[in-house]
Amino acid sequence: MDFQLSEQEEEFRNEVRSFLKENLPPEGERNAADFLGNWNAKVREKRWVGFSWPKDVGGGGGSVMEQVILKEEMARHRAPSLGTCFMGLAWVGPSIIQYGTEEQKQKYIPDILDGAYQWCTGYSEPDSGSDLASLKCKCVQEGDEYIINGQKIWTSIAMWSKMMILLVRTDTDVDVKHDGITCLLVPMDAEGLEVRPIRNMGGGAMFAEVFFTDVRVPVENRLGDEGQGWQVTVSALANERSSIAEVYGLRRKMEELKDLARNTRRAGSAAIEIPSIRRRLQRADIRIESMRLNGQRFLTKQLRGEPLGSETSINKLHRAALEVEMGELAMEIAGSASTLMRGSEDALENGRWADFALGWPEVVIGGGTPNIQKNIISERILGLPKD
Amino acid sequence: MNFGFTEEQDLLRAEVRKFLDANASLEEVRKQAEGDSGFDPKLWKQMAELGFVGLSIPEAHGGAGLDLVTLLVLLEETGRSLLPSPLLSNVVASQAIQQFGNEEQRGRWLPGLANGSRIGTFALLEQGDDLSPEGLCLEGKRDGDETILHGRKLFVPDAGRADLFIVAYRSGGAGEECGLAVVERQAKGVSASDSPAMDLTKRLGSLELDDVRVAGDCILAESGGGWSAIQRLIDLGAALVTAESVGAAEAALEITTNFAKEREQFDSKIGRYQGVKHPLAEMYVDIESYKSLVYYAFWALDEGAEDAALAISRAKAYASETFPMLGINGVQLHGGVGYTWEYDIQLYLKRGKWMRPMYGDADYHYDRIAQLGGL
Numbered sequence: 058m059d060f061q062l063s064e065q066e067e068e069f070r071n072e073v074r075s076f077l078k079e080n081l082p083p084e085g086e087r088n089a090a091d092f093l094g095n096w097n098a099k100v101r102e103k104r105w106v107g108f109s110w111p112k113d114v115g116g117g118g119g120s121v122m123e124q125v126i127l128k129e130e131m132a133r134h135r136a137p138s139l140g141t142c143f144m145g146l147a148w149v150g151p152s153i154i155q156y157g158t159e160e161q162k163q164k165y166i167p168d169i170l171d172g173a174y175q176w177c178t179g180y181s182e183p184d185s186g187s188d189l190a191s192l193k194c195k196c197v198q199e200g201d202e203y204i205i206n207g208q209k210i211w212t213s214i215a216m217w218s219k220m221m222i223l224l225v226r227t228d229t230d231v232d233v234k235h236d237g238i239t240c241l242l243v244p245m246d247a248e249g250l251e252v253r254p255i256r257n258m259g260g261g262a263m264f265a266e267v268f269f270t271d272v273r274v275p276v277e278n279r280l281g282d283e284g285q286g287w288q289v290t291v292s293a294l295a296n297e298r299s300s301i302a303e304v305y306g307l308r309r310k311m312e313e314l315k316d317l318a319r320n321t322r323r324a325g326s327a328a329i330e331i332p333s334i335r336r337r338l339q340r341a342d343i344r345i346e347s348m349r350l351n352g353q354r355f356l357t358k359q360l361r362g363e364p365l366g367s368e369t370s371i372n373k374l375h376r377a378a379l380e381v382e383m384g385e386l387a388m389e390i391a392g393s394a395s396t397l398m399r400g401s402e403d404a405l406e407n408g409r410w411a412d413f414a415l416g417w418p419e420v421v422i423g424g425g426t427p428n429i430q431k432n433i434i435s436e437r438i439l440g441l442p443k444d
Numbered sequence: 445m446n447f448g449f450t451e452e453q454d455l456l457r458a459e460v461r462k463f464l465d466a467n468a469s470l471e472e473v474r475k476q477a478e479g480d481s482g483f484d485p486k487l488w489k490q491m492a493e494l495g496f497v498g499l500s501i502p503e504a505h506g507g508a509g510l511d512l513v514t515l516l517v518l519l520e521e522t523g524r525s526l527l528p529s530p531l532l533s534n535v536v537a538s539q540a541i542q543q544f545g546n547e548e549q550r551g552r553w554l555p556g557l558a559n560g561s562r563i564g565t566f567a568l569l570e571q572g573d574d575l576s577p578e579g580l581c582l583e584g585k586r587d588g589d590e591t592i593l594h595g596r597k598l599f600v601p602d603a604g605r606a607d608l609f610i611v612a613y614r615s616g617g618a619g620e621e622c623g624l625a626v627v628e629r630q631a632k633g634v635s636a637s638d639s640p641a642m643d644l645t646k647r648l649g650s651l652e653l654d655d656v657r658v659a660g661d662c663i664l665a666e667s668g669g670g671w672s673a674i675q676r677l678i679d680l681g682a683a684l685v686t687a688e689s690v691g692a693a694e695a696a697l698e699i700t701t702n703f704a705k706e707r708e709q710f711d712s713k714i715g716r717y718q719g720v721k722h723p724l725a726e727m728y729v730d731i732e733s734y735k736s737l738v739y740y741a742f743w744a745l746d747e748g749a750e751d752a753a754l755a756i757s758r759a760k761a762y763a764s765e766t767f768p769m770l771g772i773n774g775v776q777l778h779g780g781v782g783y784t785w786e787y788d789i790q791l792y793l794k795r796g797k798w799m800r801p802m803y804g805d806a807d808y809h810y811d812r813i814a815q816l817g818g819l
Contacts, residue, residue, distance in 0.1 A: 058513055058743045059446045066445075122445060315819070329819070339810045339819055340765075343737070343758045350736035353447040360445065371729050428718070434728055435721035439701050442716040 060353075062126070069123050073130040076103065081136055096137055097172060106140035107150060107170050109297065114154055114166050121359055124297045132305030141172035144213075149176045149222045152240070152293035156281035161242070165220075174219035179209040179243070179267060180290070186211075187429045189224075190235045190287060194269065196225035198276065203227075203241060205272040211423075215252045215265040218245050224286050231284075238286035242278045249273075259415035260398075298359055300352035300372045307345045307376065310383055310413075314338065317410070318390045328390045337386050344379055348372045367437040370430040377421040377430070384414035447739065453517050460521040463494065468525040470788045477528040477644035481605050488529055492560025497531065501538050505554035516687045516742045523688030524695045526791055528645040530563045530602040532684050537564025539680055540610045544624060544665035544673045553608065553626065565606040566677055567597040567627075567651045575678055575804055577671045580622055582653070584613035589660040591615075591625060593653040603649030604638035610664070611653065612674050620671040624664040631656055643798035645791065679753050681803035682760040683745060686738040689763045689799050693731045693770055696792035700724060700774040703789075707779075714777075723773050730766040734759055754816045761809035768796035 062070065080099055082092060100106055103117075109124050110116020119127065131139060140146050150169045153161055168174060185192040194207030205225055215221070221243045228237030245252070249272040254262040281289040315338060318329035328334050351372055358365055387410040388395040399408035421427065435441045449457070467487055468476075476484040491497050500515045501507025515535065522531055538557040541550055541564075556562035572579045582595030593613055600609070609627045616622075627634060633656040638649035665673040701724055704715030714720045737759035744752035771793030775782035782789050804812070813819060 058448065058739070060743070062445065125445075335814070335819065336807075336810055339761070339813055342813075342818065343762050344733070346758055347733035347737050347762065350447070350740050351733060353445070354736055354739075356445065357447040361448070368732070371732050374726075374729050375733070428722065431722040431725035432718070434725035435715075439697075439721070439724055439728060441701065441704060441721045441724065442713050444716055444718060444721070 062122075066122055066126060070126050070130065073127055077130065077134045077136060081134060084135060087135075087137060093137060097141060100139050101170060106172075107146060107166075108139065110150065110154060110166075114162055115170050116154075121297050121356070125299045125301055125356060128297075128299070128301045129305070132302050135309070140170065142169045142175060144178050144222075145169035145176040148178070148290070148293050149220075152222065152280060152289050153242075155293055156240075156285070156289045158277075160277070161280065165242070175214055175217055176220045176222060177212050177215045177218035177245070179212055179215075179221045179223035181211045182208060183210050187426060190238065192224055192226060192238065194223070194225045196227050196239060196241070198227075201276050202273045203276060203279070205241070205243070205269040205274070207269050209267040209269075210255075211264050212252075212267050213264045213423075215245070215267050216254050216262075221245055221267070222280070222290075224290060227283050235287040236284050239283050240280040240286035240289040241274055242280055243272070243274050247272045247274060257415075257418075259412055263419065298352065298355040298365055298369055300348055300355075300369075300376075303372070303376055304345060304349045304352065307348070307379055307383075311338070311342060311345060314341075314383055314387055314390070317387060321390050321392075323390070323392065334386070334390060337382070337389075341379055341382055341386070344375050348375050351375075367433045370433045373424060374427055374430050374434075377417075377427045380417040380420050384410070384417055388414055447736075449513070449517060453514055456514060457517045457521060459494075460496065460518055463491075463496075464521055464525040464527060468527050470526070470791065473526050473528060473645060473791075477526075482602075482638065482644070482647040483528040483530065483605070488560055491529070491531075492558070497534060497560045498538075498558025500535065501542065501554050501558040502550075505542075505550055506558035507538075507554070511746045512683075513739075513742045513746055515684075516739070519684060519687040520691035520694075523691030526645045526692060526695070526795060528647075530565065530605060530647075532681070532688065533565035533601040533606065534563055535684060536566045536677055536681050537606075537608060537610050540564075540566060540624060540664060540673075540677055541626070543676065545626075549626070549661065549664065557608070562607040563602065563605055564608040564610065565600060565602050566610045566612075566681065567600045567603070568612045568674065568678070569599045570595070570597060573599070573801075575808055577620055577622065580612055580614050580674070582611070582613045584615050584623060584625065584658075586615075587657070591623075591658045591660075591663060593625060593627065593656045593658060595653055597651040597653070599648050600636065600651045602638075602647050603636040603651050604647055606636065609634075609636070609651055610677075611651070622671055622674060624673060624677075625658045626662045626664060627653065627656060627658060631658075633657075641798070643791075643794040645795065646798045648798075675753075678803050679756050680745070682809070683738065683741050683756045685799050685802045686734065686756070686759045686763045687742065689767045689795075690731065690735045690738060692792060692795050692799075693727070693763075693767050696770055696774045696789065697724065697727050697731060699789055699792070700727075700777050703778055720777055723777065727766075727770050727773065730762070730770065734762040734766065737762055754813060754818050757804075757809040757812045757816070758818075760804060761806045761813070764800045764804075764806040764809065768793075768800045771796035 108117035108119040108127055112118040153165055180189055182192050196203050196205050223241045223243045224238055226237050227239040231237040249270040251268040252265045254265045256262050318334055319327055321328040391405045394405040395410050397404035398411045436443055495508045496518055498507030499510050499518055503509035534557055541553050557564050570581055584591045584593050607629050611625045611627050614622050633654040636651040638647045641648045704720050705713055707714045741755035741759045744755045774789045775793050778789050781787050
């Protein structure tokens, strides 16, 4: 075991640190539009947007270890994100790089790196959630066009996106349901495409239903082969596995929770002195630390070139539990004030914690529910029979 | 960056596994544990010859001189087999002498502890079952160059067979004035025996010291050691117990998983039901997580890292909260047969009971984390 960085890695870390020292203003000033515009241009120039992507498509060609270092330093210094096209950078871009034609790469990759517009993801359907491969959104070819009819749901930021990566069923006559799925790149302004935002339980609307009525897209908008859609979406998700960004996010939230517990008085003492609160804070703390170290073990496997399977479900389960627990904990620490929402002068920190306590489903359900993660672990790692 | 083992450590693991598979099947383990001494002295001797017993003792004193991360590999495997042996006790005792003794004392005791001819253990707890300085009452009265020890130690690991006791005693009236004495079993006024306990693979007993006279050169860390030396032994013990609990928990999970793959009810293997497979997945998550925590803790100990004690307490708190539950769930998932003496899963349930308070339960370690600045 050795947690030291190599000389070259150390050098890279210093480069990142001095960049941050030079370019990152004090924390209160990091949301200003002119700063953000400037920041985006600068990190793009450094090729830290799409840092893991090959250099010939405009990425940074960073090694796995360098990716970790970059993420860690950004998270530690609470820097703004690297690039603004979130889903484009997370999985649309990697899918296009791996399966796209030369034309598709040239057409879409630079815009994703520049954050020219947003992409959204049309995977889930009303009857195909956890069982995604059962999706039915119908797609038939007519001449050099595909015609799409059906519905998607839980499509995050659909109302603000210009493009969608969409999974459709092109073949219903297959033995394995995964084989009849095809991946398309669809402009959101296509005729017959309708977006209806869904109000979530927190009162906001981040996701939407998307309806397709005879929507036509050119065949050249297909990503990968017909029937290859499942593979296209699954294999592009492999990325560095250190969980480092999530860990820093959770740690920051924990520090805020501890401050809340220190500053809130309950029945005559600071909430942090209440044994049950203390234990829960510490338990959450330890879970976060175990996520960090689990991530280091996964990373070690990745650096050694060993195949990484379903172990990453471990940290997904931890994170899901922590998102719920930390919201609950905030409410137990703060009591009644935490149930008031923005708009009330008596609300705790302008309703921030109330929003948090109502916001967990985005993370907990969004990336595959905890029950699905447990199926993955028990079937793929422990080898139990499929449910 | 490398959070994994070296090739040598992987080879050691394979060697240990082969040895234990040949000599410590659960059938064998039951026999060894149910015998009078609670372990197999012949096997112990073989382990010493293979270098396992003195793994972390310096070469100059007859050991293999390997680091604690390498010892961790050995402990994961002895834990996996539930091997009944005084290995943990012996490691704590030899580390006490190594860290807090002088060169003459190391030369006097370590070779015997390394070659397995003598067994050492750490006698700390007393009536109050309290791991803080306040819990240490056994008095050591100075009489010229000698110290006279009088009192009773409880929950002493392997008390029945130990030859050397590292005895924590109170040298002053209060607080941190304490010391560590090396007491030979044959010394006048010493009596020690095992107590009947839940986990037959881990012996616990008591040590009576009736005005036992200890020479000056048998006192460790007398000058300036105080409580901090004792605390370091508690930390070390907690790390060792957690390391063994990784292997033991993995075995318990494997046994239960295999049972769920075979057992049929309602015309299906029960492992197909989410009510069965999900608890098993949760066990896997917990084991992998405290495994990561304890791996890091061992590395931090070897490196003398500032956060070593904190890392140990995190690992032990997590393990103490989850491993005992894992044993209970394992028995429950077996159904009726899990309750029988014949089935093996109950052995792991008992190991969980043994490990929970050993060198501090979760509450103790949560408090320790807070004390170390972790809250």
